[in-house]
Amino acid sequence: MSPSVDAATPRAHARGRLAWSAEELSAKALEVRRDIVTLLTEAQSGHTGGPLGIADFGTALFFHELTLDPRDPKWVGRDFWHFSCGHVTPVIYSLMAERGYFPLADLLKFRRFDGHCQGHPSAHDTPGIEVSSGSLGQGLSVGVGVALASRLDQSPRRVYIVCSDGEQQEGSTWEAVMAAGHFRLDNLCAVMDYNNIQIDGDVEKVMGLAPLADKYRAFRWHVVEVDGHDLAAVLRAFAEARATPGRPTMILARTVMGKGVPFMEGDYRWHGKPPKPDEGERALAALDTTFPAWRARLLASGGGSGGAGA
């Protein structure tokens, strides 16, 4: 990369694996949460709780773990990432924009006719979304296919699939779990947003899943259980997944839905609705900013802030 391009390129947008520290990730995760609340308040449509809960480990994934090039999403040297739980688009798009896939201002057209940020991820519309999703229970199978292809190509590529706890109720999920264990796909790492909340309430009340760790181990997976908001622990889990041969790894990330906004935390009613304008203001106050200020930041910066320490 030439010096002139380098100077114009925020550090957060660089090609490769960023390997940021837990402290840097924490600062970026706060910005991601502000993006999420702002875009949802602007759109007045979309899911709030899950995206806020994913913000921490999602930031660790995008700004530490993944090797990628946001300007060349199909770069052959990339890792593969995919969100099987497509409804968490607010965090997906925020992470993508902060990482440099597209301008931050695009977030303000979430779910709008004149924007590319569809309600659920669309490969047809958004550069960098490689596979569309939105119907639960399909993403892990996609990961199995990418992992098999990467193995055939003798590629060092790693495959990361983010999934939700609710979609563990889909039978097709377990077909994928079975296949990943059968094929010993140690280049595959799944991260579950395990907040124990789905649309109708507590997962254990709707359709119990416990003990998930035992279930995955029985299907020949390596399982790491972490606090999904403890960034140092999440980074250790990613490292453990890399170092585990012969088995895919499931990182069971225990999260709090709505994390970072006290009046949303752990309340299932925030699964599928956006904050009303006044609620958005209160949420952004809890995140140490205001709606007009952060909205202006998204509009102005276009290509992202460069992140902590940039």
Place this chain on the structure above:
Amino acid sequence: MNLTLKEPVAMKKTREGWGRALVELGEADPNVCVLVGDLSESTMTHFFAQRFPERFFQMGVAEQNMCTVACGLAVMGKIPFYSTYGAFAACRDLDQLRVTACYTNLNVKIGGAHGGISVGPDGATHQAMEEFAIMRSLPNMSLVVPCDFHEAGKATKAAAAWPGPVYIRFGREDVPVVTDERTPFTFGKGEIFGEGDDLTIIACGVMVYEALKAREELAAQKVSARVVNLHTIKPLDAELIVRCARQTGCVVTAEEHQVNGGLGGAVAEVLVREHPVPVEMVAVWDRFGQSGKPAELMEAFGLKARHIVAAAGKALARKRD
């Protein structure tokens, strides 16, 4: 062109044409992969498995996963061909096909074996007769229904070169070989297999043979019937359909599929818009199949040449009115 039936006609399976073509494709392109759901001999993918074991994936009895794993392979530039019975490939996997394969527009190729009433003794559950309607409704999906062994091979090779998801429908039984290696085949274009002026019979799959038989019977009644092999139902060769309707004035469609949403529907939709003429449809009339011998089922479900001849009579009468 006029394709003549040579009696006794040779009999061969369409799914064998697919299985043999997969080996040729594998030799030509290292990106070609094959997946199967515990049916490697039934779907004739065992030829590929023996030749390229490292690129063959046994996925077990888990068709939803097989479809979406194939999608993942396609994301990384592989050309995955997967197969199972049409009942599962089209119906069980519909959600996977809709969201992951078609909405993303991934380069996956689906071999739907055991389509049609002629599947026989296995009965209704295994006689897939809804695939055309399903595939026609999915944006980005293509649908090919080869008429015999040779065409099945050509369709399989053409699918490899056609970008995006392609569904190819095969039957279970040996069926008459009506084409040879040199018979023209262009993906997305129908082919006139018999010239005629009084009406056009548009058929696909094994019904192409029945249509050619019907053409002979009609000739004995001094009726000149054109036969079109419309192997590709999507994308549809609307230009050919309209031209035939203009030139012959009425149409009979023939398919081994439910009447709702099938080949007949596709043809009728075009003609209603572009050039309305009488259309009669030979198809399975909105009912499930049953066990029996293939030949007796084809007769009982109204899918023989004589049923096409009867439909031609109705179409001609409406044309005269």
